[in-house]
Amino acid sequence: MNPTTLRFGIWMLATPLLIATIGLGFQGLAAVNSAMFFTWGYFVEVLIAGLLQGVLYSLVALGFVLIFKASGVFNFAQGSMVLFAALTLVGFIEMGLHWTLAFVVTAGVMVLLAMVIEKVVLRPLVNQPHIILFMATIGIFYFLDGFGQTLWGSDVKLLDIGIPKDPRFILEGIFEGGILVNSFDLVAALVGAALVAVLALFFQYTRVGRALRAVADDHQAALSVGIPLKTIWVIVWSVAGIVALVAGIMWGSKAGVQFSLALIAFKALPVLILGGFTSIPGAIVGGLIIGAGEQVAEVFVGPLVGGAIQDWFAYMLALVFLLFRPQGLFGERIIERI
Amino acid sequence: MSYGEKHIGETLLKVDNITLAFGGVKALSDISFEIRKHEILAIIGPNGAGKTSMLNVINGFYHPQQGRIEFRGVERRAMRPHLAARQGIARTFQNVALFKGMSTLDNIMTGRTLKMKSNIFQQAIYWGANQREEIAHREVVEKIIDFLEIEAIRKTPVGRLPYGLQKRVELARALAMEPDLLLLDEPMAGMNVEEKEDMCRFVLDVNDEFGTTIALIEHDMGVVMDISDRVVVLDYGRKLADGTPAVVRANQDVIDAYLGVSH
Numbered sequence: 122m123n124p125t126t127l128r129f130g131i132w133m134l135a136t137p138l139l140i141a142t143i144g145l146g147f148q149g150l151a152a153v154n155s156a157m158f159f160t161w162g163y164f165v166e167v168l169i170a171g172l173l174q175g176v177l178y179s180l181v182a183l184g185f186v187l188i189f190k191a192s193g194v195f196n197f198a199q200g201s202m203v204l205f206a207a208l209t210l211v212g213f214i215e216m217g218l219h220w221t222l223a224f225v226v227t228a229g230v231m232v233l234l235a236m237v238i239e240k241v242v243l244r245p246l247v248n249q250p251h252i253i254l255f256m257a258t259i260g261i262f263y264f265l266d267g268f269g270q271t272l273w274g275s276d277v278k279l280l281d282i283g284i285p286k287d288p289r290f291i292l293e294g295i296f297e298g299g300i301l302v303n304s305f306d307l308v309a310a311l312v313g314a315a316l317v318a319v320l321a322l323f324f325q326y327t328r329v330g331r332a333l334r335a336v337a338d339d340h341q342a343a344l345s346v347g348i349p350l351k352t353i354w355v356i357v358w359s360v361a362g363i364v365a366l367v368a369g370i371m372w373g374s375k376a377g378v379q380f381s382l383a384l385i386a387f388k389a390l391p392v393l394i395l396g397g398f399t400s401i402p403g404a405i406v407g408g409l410i411i412g413a414g415e416q417v418a419e420v421f422v423g424p425l426v427g428g429a430i431q432d433w434f435a436y437m438l439a440l441v442f443l444l445f446r447p448q449g450l451f452g453e454r455i456i457e458r459i
Numbered sequence: 460m461s462y463g464e465k466h467i468g469e470t471l472l473k474v475d476n477i478t479l480a481f482g483g484v485k486a487l488s489d490i491s492f493e494i495r496k497h498e499i500l501a502i503i504g505p506n507g508a509g510k511t512s513m514l515n516v517i518n519g520f521y522h523p524q525q526g527r528i529e530f531r532g533v534e535r536r537a538m539r540p541h542l543a544a545r546q547g548i549a550r551t552f553q554n555v556a557l558f559k560g561m562s563t564l565d566n567i568m569t570g571r572t573l574k575m576k577s578n579i580f581q582q583a584i585y586w587g588a589n590q591r592e593e594i595a596h597r598e599v600v601e602k603i604i605d606f607l608e609i610e611a612i613r614k615t616p617v618g619r620l621p622y623g624l625q626k627r628v629e630l631a632r633a634l635a636m637e638p639d640l641l642l643l644d645e646p647m648a649g650m651n652v653e654e655k656e657d658m659c660r661f662v663l664d665v666n667d668e669f670g671t672t673i674a675l676i677e678h679d680m681g682v683v684m685d686i687s688d689r690v691v692v693l694d695y696g697r698k699l700a701d702g703t704p705a706v707v708r709a710n711q712d713v714i715d716a717y718l719g720v721s722h
Binding site for chain 2 (some may be wrong): 326327328331332335337338339341342343344345346347348350421422
């Protein structure tokens with residue numbers, strides 16, 4: 122058996138045990154501390170809510186990973202791409218387009234954006250140190266942020282594409298009263314999972330996927346076998362743009378389309394540090410851990426320390442990872458300082 | 460396979476009065492030579508003579524300030540590396556430039572990039588045209604793997620391979636492009652005697668079996684004299700000599716450049 126499969130197997134076994142241990146710990150704490158409330162049903166409910174929230178983090182992190190893989194650049198503008206995509210989509214829907222049509226048009230806009238970024242920003246900066254490109258993406262962040270709001274206005278907008286939002290109860294046979302799950306989160310999780318599966322297969326088994334990995338490894342060698350760098354960059358930024366669009370739809374439907382969407386990118390940072398900047402599965406697992414971790418910590422540990430753990434838990438976890446495993450769970454090499 | 464007399468044909472690539480400068484430093488001044496079909500041409504010279512710069516000019520990494528390059532009788536304009544690849548020029552690098560995270564097989568498959576035709580939408584679907592194409596190209600790649608005797612490391616990430624094998628994988632990737640002109644930048648640098656012998660054999664076999672024209676940079680004079688049909692000598696960006704190994708070896712300028720000369 123190859124080591125990757127083996128490691129995967131071990132984690133598949135260890136994770137439920139780890140979660141159960143944490144649950145037991147909370148149960149023990151609750152027994153001696155009256156400020157804490159614990160039942161197993163409630164624990165699982167919080168855990169699931171956290172995991173589903175985590176998928177949304179993963180969606181944003183995925184956009185970062187794609188660009189980092191292909192160009193070694195941390196794309197600061199990913200968050201504003203999410204905002205821009207969501208604003209554009211809402212704009213087209215308000216113009217009277219059906220959301221499916223608006224989706225296709227917006228995807229087209231994101232591809233166009235990728236082409237412009239390649240031509241105006243990346244091409245003149247080819248062969249420059251990564252830090253220069255990183256600074257350029259900060260520029261893209263501010264540009265997109267302002268440009269999107271100039272085009273579509275800065276009001277908070279509602280985005281409703283008909284994803285069911287009613288809560289439902291599952292597993293009523295096992296836990297007393299069942300477990301409350303938001304069906305919107307469920308849909309979001311399914312979409313995220315599908316997107317990840319498609320991307321992973323695409324990267325692994327096609328010529329373009331191979332070319333992307335090749336460019337990520339060595340620009341010069343990639344050029345010498347006839348891989349056109351420009352085309353690859355356009356493809357990567359387009360895919361990242363479309364991933365941003367999907368993330369924008371999910372976050373926009375949940376919280377409204379507004380400026381703060383651009384800031385969820387910062388929640389993706391700890392996800393990346395956990396999962397590793399270069400790994401698609403890492404983005405997923407990292408998102409799940411962060412989502413579940415902060416939710417569980419908020420609900421069960423929060424009352425003991427006065428609450429508001431959710432805001433800093435992710436960064437705290439990332440800090441611990443930076444100390445002990447700076448390349449992340451699935452990362453290939455040490456992360457560059459940014 | 461025929462080990463007969465080999466037929467060196469007409470000019471495949473001709474460089475004419477090439478001058479390349481980086482700021483005030485002249486890396487190449489006024490270099491002219493030709494590479495003929497089916498020959499093995501060695502480019503030699505002391506360190507800093509401009510050998511690698513010459514290869515970089517030929518495959519489009521550098522753009523000379525002056526001079527012309529003709530490939531297959533057609534003058535080239537500003538060349539880009541991926542266009543050179545499209546025209547049938549493949550190369551390896553002095554410091555192995557492989558895709559370290561990818562397996563040997565995937566590395567060599569990237570060499571097939573230009574031969575593949577399915578578009579990005581077909582690839583997104585994967586099944587159908589794209590899959591048939593992958594299988595067809597995989598067959599070609601497997602032949603190259605057999606040819607270079609690297610069957611055992613097919614699935615190994617190249618980052619883990621010893622240096623000698625990495626050089627061989629790099630050659631395999633270049634061969635996968637089925638090039639007309641193969642540029643090898645110090646293919647035997649840092650190898651032990653056995654590995655060098657293997658590499659020599661592969662270079663000769665490639666030249667013989669596929670009829671590939673080869674231009675190589677090498678420091679090991681024994682190797683150069685043994686395998687090359689013609690030798691071009693560079694020193695400080697100028698061309699010192701050009702001719703068969705025997706002629707070049709007897710050239711007084713060349714001897715001076717390598718052994719030094721008393722003033």
